Amino acid sequence: MSTCNPVLAIDNLSLEFPAYKSSVKALNGVSLHVNPGEIVGVVGESGSGKSVTAMLSMRLLPERSYRITSGSLSMLDRDMLNTPEKELLKIRGRDAAMIFQEPMTALNPTRRIGRQMLDVIIHHQKISTQQARAKAIELLRDMHIASPEQVLDSYPFELSGGMRQRVMIALAFSCEPKLLIADEPTTALDVTVQRQVLLLLQEKARQKGTAILLITHDMALVSQFCDRVYVMYTGAVVEQGLTADVMRNPRHPYTQGLLSGLPEMVEPGQPLMTIPGQVPNLSRLPVGCTFAERCQHALPMCSERPVLTAINHDEQRKSACWLPHKELS
Numbered sequence: 001m002s003t004c005n006p007v008l009a010i011d012n013l014s015l016e017f018p019a020y021k022s023s024v025k026a027l028n029g030v031s032l033h034v035n036p037g038e039i040v041g042v043v044g045e046s047g048s049g050k051s052v053t054a055m056l057s058m059r060l061l062p063e064r065s066y067r068i069t070s071g072s073l074s075m076l077d078r079d080m081l082n083t084p085e086k087e088l089l090k091i092r093g094r095d096a097a098m099i100f101q102e103p104m105t106a107l108n109p110t111r112r113i114g115r116q117m118l119d120v121i122i123h124h125q126k127i128s129t130q131q132a133r134a135k136a137i138e139l140l141r142d143m144h145i146a147s148p149e150q151v152l153d154s155y156p157f158e159l160s161g162g163m164r165q166r167v168m169i170a171l172a173f174s175c176e177p178k179l180l181i182a183d184e185p186t187t188a189l190d191v192t193v194q195r196q197v198l199l200l201l202q203e204k205a206r207q208k209g210t211a212i213l214l215i216t217h218d219m220a221l222v223s224q225f226c227d228r229v230y231v232m233y234t235g236a237v238v239e240q241g242l243t244a245d246v247m248r249n250p251r252h253p254y255t256q257g258l259l260s261g262l263p264e265m266v267e268p269g270q271p272l273m274t275i276p277g278q279v280p281n282l283s284r285l286p287v288g289c290t291f292a293e294r295c296q297h298a299l300p301m302c303s304e305r306p307v308l309t310a311i312n313h314d315e316q317r318k319s320a321c322w323l324p325h326k327e328l329s
């Protein structure tokens with residue numbers, strides 16, 4: 001495999017959850033990719049399709065609960081939508097790992113951390129218990145945990161939220177995956193701990209050349225930690241680009257709305273989601289721009305759906321809006 005190929009490539013992906021008499025159109029033509037070693041953000045309000053994208057990438061959505069209606073998804077050059085379950089078990093954890101918002105749900109509350117880490121390490125690498133323990137200690141040290149032995153002997157509830165998330169990150173890196181998908185990994189933590197944990201994640205990823213897909217609703221975190229960003233709304237990418245470009249010069253009114261909700265454009269903190277109105281019902285999406293009814297700049301032409309279009313012929317920098325560019329006021 002060429003190392004230049006993306007580790008994750010999603011192309012025109014549409015997915016729906018069939019429901020009685022209608023279906024929830026959760027993804028509507030999403031295209032995104034993550035190159036080796038990159039940290040890529042996916043940002044958007046609740047319900048924009050971030051977790052569905054993440055879960056599908058690992059094929060963790062319950063089979064038969066959803067239907068793919070267009071597109072493709074490949075991870076490390078493997079067609080993930082047509083990979084048999086047996087293969088998936090090998091891919092998960094080894095080639096790609098995922099961490100979630102609340103590590104308490106991923107950790108077994110009745111077993112010590114050490115036991116759980118050793119199980120994972122031994123499952124993927126044929127090494128002795130002693131070697132696995134040494135490896136676990138090293139992984140925890142890498143996460144700047146001062147007394148790894150003590151953590152290994154603890155139960156999950158004995159650790160703080162930040163410490164549990166560090167353990168999860170250590171575990172995620174245990175098999176040196178090429179891609180790590182982190183779905184709101186620090187949302188449950190307070191702001192200072194959030195930054196510490198993400199700094200550790202970033203440091204480790206840079207050191208190992210691991211690519212990260214960082215899912216968040218917080219533009220401030222994107223600004224601090226991501227090389228590139230995709231902004232999602234109603235299951236579609238509405239803007240994308242290098243983080244610095246998108247932050248400095250957001251083109252889509254939705255992105256402008258997300259940014260203006262920040263107390264400080266570059267200061268991490270709790271974002272204040274101040275975009276008025278509600279996300280439309282995904283079972284009855286308007287035919288036109290799905291943001292039009294909340295958009296201050298909407299025009300009659302917005303009754304036709306704008307496509308994601310390159311800005312200044314730059315294929316990395318795109319926006320899906322008909323309007324001539326307006327500076328963020």
Ligand SMILES: Nc1ncnc2c1ncn2[C@@H]1O[C@H](COP(=O)(O)OP(=O)(O)OP(=O)(O)O)[C@@H](O)[C@H]1O
Nearest residue numbers: 017024026045046047048049050051052053065282
């Ligand atoms: N199993 C399911 N059945 C039906 N609808 C679903 C299912 N899973 C997700 N959805 C719907 O798909 C849409 C996208 O959900 P998703 O969880 O990806 O949003 P999100 O961007 O991660 O939001 P949040 O910020 O709240 O985590 C939502 O409207 C959600 O209700």
Ligand SMILES: [Mg+2]
Nearest residue numbers: 050051052183
């Ligand atoms: Mg989510």
